[in-house]
Amino acid sequence: MINKNSPIPFYHQLEELIRHKIDTNxxxxxxxxxxxxALSEDYDVSRMTIRQALTNLVNEGLLTREKGKGTFVAKRKLEQPLMKLTSFSEDMKNRGLIPESRIIEFTEGVLSVSECKELQVPQKSVGYRINRLRLADNAPMAYEILVLPKVIFPQLSQESIHSSFYSYAEELGYQIDGATQTLEPSLxxxxxxxxxxxxxxxxxxLMKRVSRLADGRPFxxxxxxxxxxxxxxxxxLKR
Structure with missing residues (x-):
């Protein structure tokens, strides 16, 4: 219950109570x-206090509001470690989820100047652009724009990358070494x-990544x- 004698604001105490119920299932x-x-009556605090606590939890992503229906416990966020290079399919399978890729667009053509620079290939090199929707248990999780150099994948087809692209690359005999990755908020x-x-x-x-083969070539x-x-x-992080 809320401790009326505590210096901790009532709305923050209520947040912690709800958060604990979520953590303990x-x-x-x-x-x-x-x-x-109902919450105002149960905890003997104002509805303004209740509204502030719920709004903070919605902003935090623990709760979600549906217009005309109410406030619900949100789906748990998937934790994605940044210390190891893995494919989306591998990540989802490790969580017991069924991964799926839906190709939105598959094109072959001359790469842009910036794409050639990222992939360290000569200007006007030919490559592939694949736009894919990534799903887990049939729920959309990410939208991906994949750019590949044709010099490394001369026989790439739409059918060959319906599942894990990393598995496809390794089946061709390539050894994947690492990647440089950036992450930033967007809308x-x-x-x-x-x-x-x-x-x-x-x-x-928004995540941008350039992945390399064992010989140092970006692929x-x-x-x-x-x-x-x-x-x-x-x-x-370690110090």
């Missing part, structure tokens, strides 16, 4: 949160929001847009 994904009026544009089933302007995580340049409400990236 007393409140599960999809469970409805009682109304502001979903119209096409991204439609594919990811989120509102236009929703927060997303992919990928831009991925992850749903901000379903993903969080973690890393371990």
């Amino acid at each position: 007393e409140l599960k994904e999809g469970d409805v949160i009682p109304s502001e009026r 979903a544009y119209e096409q991204e929001s439609e594919l990811l089933q989120i509102k236009k302007g929703s927060p997303v995580l 992919e340049y990928v831009k991925s847009i992850y749903r901000g409400d379903r993903y969080k990236f973690i890393t371990e």
